[in-house]
Structures are given as C-alpha cells and as structure tokens.
Amino acid sequence: MLSHNIKLRKINKDDTTNIYGTRYFSQPIPKFEIPEEGMPPKVAYRLVHDELNLDGNPNLNLASFVTTWMEDEAEKLIAENNGKNFVDNDGYPQTDVIHSRIVNMLAKLFNAPEDSNFDGTSTIGSSEAIMLALLAHKWYWRENRKDKNLNVIPNIVIGADVHIVWKKFAKYFDVELRMVPMEENCYILTADKVKEHVDENTMAIGVVLGTTFTGQIDEINEINGVLEEIKISKGWDIPIHVDAASGGFVMPFINPDFEWDFRLSHVRSINVSGHKYGLVYPGIGWVIFKDAEYISEDLVFNVNYLGGVMPTFSLNFSKGSSMILAQYYNLLRLGIKGYTNIMENLMETSQYLLNKINDIGTFDFLNDELVLPIITIKLKDEFLECISVFEISKMLRGYGWIVPAYTLPFNAENTAVLRIVIKENFSRSMTDLLVRRLDEIHKYCRLKRDNLKHEDLSKKSLINIY
Ligand SMILES: Cc1ncc(COP(=O)(O)O)c(C=O)c1O
Structure with missing residues (x-):
C-alpha cells in the first residue's frame, strides 16, 4: 500500500x-x-x-429539539465544572444545593401547590426522567394493592403519539402498554379513548405536552376530568404523568393560564428536557413529583463509598454537573421575563413561517393552530404523485438544512410529514432563507406535477430552473 x-x-x-x-x-x-x-x-x-x-451544522438542524447555542458565560461555567461528578454530593455539596434550588423553581413553574411536599431530580434527559417517573408509579401502584393479587401486570395508557421511551419503559420494566392508535386527522390522545382503555390495573396515564410527531397537545385537562369521574364511580385513583419534554419550558411562558400541570388533580409527575426549551446543551432533563409520597423509598438507594451517605434515584450513577449548573445559569440570567421574551419570539417566528409556507402552497398543516414552536406539514394531495416529503427532506439537506421526514405512527402511517422545530437562534432572516428554498422546491414540484419530462428536468439544476 x-x-x-x-x-x-x-x-x-x-x-x-x-x-x-x-x-x-x-x-x-x-x-x-x-x-x-x-x-x-x-x-x-x-x-x-x-x-x-x-x-451537519447544528444551527441549521430543524429536526432536533436540542439546544445548539448558549451564551459565553454559560459555556465558561460548563467548562469550569466539567470535572465534577454530580453523584458525589459529599465532594460537591454546593452543586447539590443548587440542584435542589432548580427542583424548587421547576415545581413552582409547574404550579405545585404551596403546601405540597414536592420533590424531583435532574436526569440525563426526558427519557430517563420518564423512566424514573413510571417506575415510581409502578411501585406506588404495587404498594397500594398489597392485599390484592400481586401477580397482575400493571398497564399504562398512552396515545400512539408518545416518544419511543414509553415503549422502551414498558418492555424493559414489564408493564402492559395500552397504546391508543392514531386516527387520520386526530393525532393526539383524547379523553374518550382513555375512558375505554383504563381499568383497576392502570398504574398511570401518559399524556404529552408537545408530541414528538406533530407538536400537538393531548387532551390533558379533559383526561383529568375523566379520571376524576372514574375515581368517584369506581374508586380507582389513576395518576397522570405529563411528558412535557418540549412544552414544559414553553407553555408556562406563552400561556400561563393554560392548565396542564400540577393544578390538575391527577397530574402527579412531570418531566421536562432542560436541553430542549430549557435552553441548555444536552444532556439535562428533570422529573418533578407533586408529592414525595409518590417516590417509594424502595427506589431510593443510599451509597456511602464517596464519603457521607447519598440517596440516589437515577438509572445512571455518575454524571456531569455542568448542565445542571448551566440550567441554573439560565434560570438566573433569563428569569421569567427573559424566557418569556424568547418563547414569544419563537412563537412569532413559527407563525411567520407557517404563514409563508401556507402562501407557497405545497403543504397542508397537521397543526395549523400553533400551540408550540413546532410546525408539521404534509404534501397537498395534488403533489403526492410527483414527489415525496422524503425527497424534499433530501433536497433541503443539500442546502444544509436538516428537516426530517417520517411517517406517522400506527394507524396513521399513510401520512408522511416534515417537521420543523423552531429554536431560539432561528432568526427571522434565517426563516426567510429557508422560505426561499421551500419556494424553489415548490416551483420544482409544480413543474413535475405539470408533467415536465424527467429528461428535461435532469438537464437543469434546480438553481438554473429558478
Ligand atoms: C415528547 C418527548 N418525550 C420524550 C423525549 C425524549 O427526550 P430526551 O431526548 O430528552 O431523552 C422527546 C424527545 O424528543 C420528546 O419529544
């Protein structure tokens, strides 16, 4: 050689x-x-x-929810604390204090009652947070049926709109998954469906504030109402876990009166990704319980080999402290006002982009009523014959933009979509640049639709055509 x-x-x-x-x-x-x-x-x-x-360039990545930019001071804090193992709270007690402050702030952000004994912890992301919450609900369910048959497998009721982690949890931790299929034109979990699927072995209902597939919100308030009725009529006290991975750091700032959190009687736990709209680099998530009573002591392990006695409730042992501290930085630095300004900008940008896409005319919207800064679009029927969203995703990638194309889950898998996640560093002028590309692609689609011969198209580059 x-x-x-x-x-x-x-x-x-x-x-x-x-x-x-x-x-x-x-x-x-x-x-x-x-x-x-x-x-x-x-x-x-x-x-x-x-x-x-x-x-790919993370700043052109409209697929991922994950933060791609932080201020220099935050980066400095991150770099200064990279060597601290969070689990060693004997060695790094002040980090632990700061961690508790964040749990307090988030519990209040999610409207935990003043007198409640809320609790929570940081995680690597929402996936670990959801697993911990569901483990807690599994133990709680089990401990509250001590006199009954313990061989029964508990179930969780969720919509097919949930993130993959819910399916993983059911498989890894031996729980029956009662997944309510999507329907064409209804991509969320509704209260009626929940009613049909619960029974006395339902250990939790999973609802989503900002679904991974369409960015929509399950009928959380209505589902809570159904569970209140069931508690009265059947005596089953079924908890709700809210997967607020993306919505948990948006909704409290853009629509604080919308009730989805601990204000609802059956919402007992909530997860949120600090590394999504919490505006921290990956990986940081949080799980907050309305009351510490929902976390069985059986799930909390005490270790003494790092000095002192440390209680740990986590799937992993060692992890960095930096992102926890970066989360605290953001909470101090931005405050309610700062987060609100950012989230309002995101919603304005999303609305602007949605209007532009609507004007261009290639796509229909799955969520034309914007509730979070997430836009999901599918091809209009007239273009389905000549192009696919997968091709469009590839074309955009050629220009540097990362916009994922995928089919919806079970029972709506005939619908293929593109999803655009608007993040804080996606400015109006960047939006216009994306719109320009979408406009070019639209013209290409029209040419194809209007039966321009394939040979003719291949002779010209997209740019030449326009
Ligand atoms: C609704 C929802 N839940 C859970 C997750 C998993 O979150 P993480 O990547 O923080 O583990 C995601 C990720 O996109 C999500 O959108």
Missing part, C-alpha cells in the same frame, strides 16, 4: 510549516485499535475537529 512507501517525517518543530505539514496529516488516522504512540494535543484536536466538518 502507498502508505508503506512513505518515509515518515518527525513532527516539525522548526516553524517552517504549520500543523498540516506534519506527518500526521499524510497518514491514516487510527480507527480500529488504540495507537501505540500518542500524538501532540493540537494534532489530535485538528484531526477530530476537521473530521467533524462532515456533520
């Missing part, structure tokens, strides 16, 4: 070349085995850094 014939040069130290003149850049990079010899830090950095240029 060619590389065997190359005479290796030593790393150049005489300043007659830059880093790219050193031997490391004419050699293959180790890929499958740890190299015998290391390399200078600048070289290792540059090799990894340059390879990552093949990744």
Whole structure:
C-alpha cells in the first residue's frame, strides 16, 4: 500500500510549516485499535475537529429539539465544572444545593401547590426522567394493592403519539402498554379513548405536552376530568404523568393560564428536557413529583463509598454537573421575563413561517393552530404523485438544512410529514432563507406535477430552473 512507501517525517518543530505539514496529516488516522504512540494535543484536536466538518451544522438542524447555542458565560461555567461528578454530593455539596434550588423553581413553574411536599431530580434527559417517573408509579401502584393479587401486570395508557421511551419503559420494566392508535386527522390522545382503555390495573396515564410527531397537545385537562369521574364511580385513583419534554419550558411562558400541570388533580409527575426549551446543551432533563409520597423509598438507594451517605434515584450513577449548573445559569440570567421574551419570539417566528409556507402552497398543516414552536406539514394531495416529503427532506439537506421526514405512527402511517422545530437562534432572516428554498422546491414540484419530462428536468439544476 502507498502508505508503506512513505518515509515518515518527525513532527516539525522548526516553524517552517504549520500543523498540516506534519506527518500526521499524510497518514491514516487510527480507527480500529488504540495507537501505540500518542500524538501532540493540537494534532489530535485538528484531526477530530476537521473530521467533524462532515456533520451537519447544528444551527441549521430543524429536526432536533436540542439546544445548539448558549451564551459565553454559560459555556465558561460548563467548562469550569466539567470535572465534577454530580453523584458525589459529599465532594460537591454546593452543586447539590443548587440542584435542589432548580427542583424548587421547576415545581413552582409547574404550579405545585404551596403546601405540597414536592420533590424531583435532574436526569440525563426526558427519557430517563420518564423512566424514573413510571417506575415510581409502578411501585406506588404495587404498594397500594398489597392485599390484592400481586401477580397482575400493571398497564399504562398512552396515545400512539408518545416518544419511543414509553415503549422502551414498558418492555424493559414489564408493564402492559395500552397504546391508543392514531386516527387520520386526530393525532393526539383524547379523553374518550382513555375512558375505554383504563381499568383497576392502570398504574398511570401518559399524556404529552408537545408530541414528538406533530407538536400537538393531548387532551390533558379533559383526561383529568375523566379520571376524576372514574375515581368517584369506581374508586380507582389513576395518576397522570405529563411528558412535557418540549412544552414544559414553553407553555408556562406563552400561556400561563393554560392548565396542564400540577393544578390538575391527577397530574402527579412531570418531566421536562432542560436541553430542549430549557435552553441548555444536552444532556439535562428533570422529573418533578407533586408529592414525595409518590417516590417509594424502595427506589431510593443510599451509597456511602464517596464519603457521607447519598440517596440516589437515577438509572445512571455518575454524571456531569455542568448542565445542571448551566440550567441554573439560565434560570438566573433569563428569569421569567427573559424566557418569556424568547418563547414569544419563537412563537412569532413559527407563525411567520407557517404563514409563508401556507402562501407557497405545497403543504397542508397537521397543526395549523400553533400551540408550540413546532410546525408539521404534509404534501397537498395534488403533489403526492410527483414527489415525496422524503425527497424534499433530501433536497433541503443539500442546502444544509436538516428537516426530517417520517411517517406517522400506527394507524396513521399513510401520512408522511416534515417537521420543523423552531429554536431560539432561528432568526427571522434565517426563516426567510429557508422560505426561499421551500419556494424553489415548490416551483420544482409544480413543474413535475405539470408533467415536465424527467429528461428535461435532469438537464437543469434546480438553481438554473429558478
Ligand atoms: C415528547 C418527548 N418525550 C420524550 C423525549 C425524549 O427526550 P430526551 O431526548 O430528552 O431523552 C422527546 C424527545 O424528543 C420528546 O419529544
């Protein structure tokens, strides 16, 4: 092979070349085995850094909910605290104090009653938060039926609009999943459906504030009403867990009077992703319980081998402290007013984009009433024959924009959509640039629809046509 014939040069130290003149850049990079010899830090950095240029640009990533920008001061705090293991609260007691302050702030943001004994914890993200909440509900359900048959498998009732983590939980932790199918033109969990699916072994209902698939909101308030009726008529006290992964840091700021949280009698636990609209880099999530009584002591483990006695309620043991501290930074830095300003901007941008897409005319909306800064669109019937959302997603990717295309879940899988998640650093002018591309794509779709011959199209690049 060619590389065997190359005479290796030593790393150049005489300043007659830059880093790219050193031997490391004419050699293959180790890929499958740890190299015998290391390399200078600048070289290792540059090799990894340059390879990552093949990744998409996070700032053009309208697929992910995850934060892609934080202020310099937040980044400084993150860098300063990267070496602190959060679980070691004996070593880092002040981090633990700050963690408790955030739990307090979030419980209040979610309207936990003043006199309630709320509790909660940080997690790696909403997935861990949901798993912990559901484990707590499973234990609570079990402990409250001690005199009954314990061999029964409990169930959770959810809509097919839930995130994959709900299915994972049911499989990993042996719970029956009662998943209410979607219907064409109804992509959320409704109160009527819940009524049909619950029984005395329902350990929790899962509802979503901002579904992953369409950004809509399940009928949380109405479902709460159904559960209140069931409690009176049948005596079953069924808790609701609200998956507020994306909506939990938006709704309290744009629509504080909308009741979806601990103001509702059956809402006992809520998760939110700090790394989504909490505006912190990944991975940070939170789970908050309306009352500590819902967390069985059986699920909290005390460890003593880091010094002191530490209670832990988590799926993972070690984790970084930085994102917890970055969350606190944002809460202090922005306050209610700052978060409100940002979330209102996001909603304005979303509405602007929605109007523009509507004017262009390629797509119909799944959620034309915007409740969160998430837009989900499907092709109008007239274009279905000539193009797919998957092709459009690929075309946008060619321009750098990452916009995912996917089919809806069970019973609505014939509907394929594109989803655009608006994040704080997606400005009006960036929106206009995206709109320009969507407009070009629309013209292309029209040409295809109007039976322009494929050969003719292939002769011209998209740009030439327009
Ligand atoms: C509604 C919903 N729940 C849960 C999750 C999982 O969240 P995380 O990525 O924070 O684990 C997501 C992720 O997008 C989500 O949209």
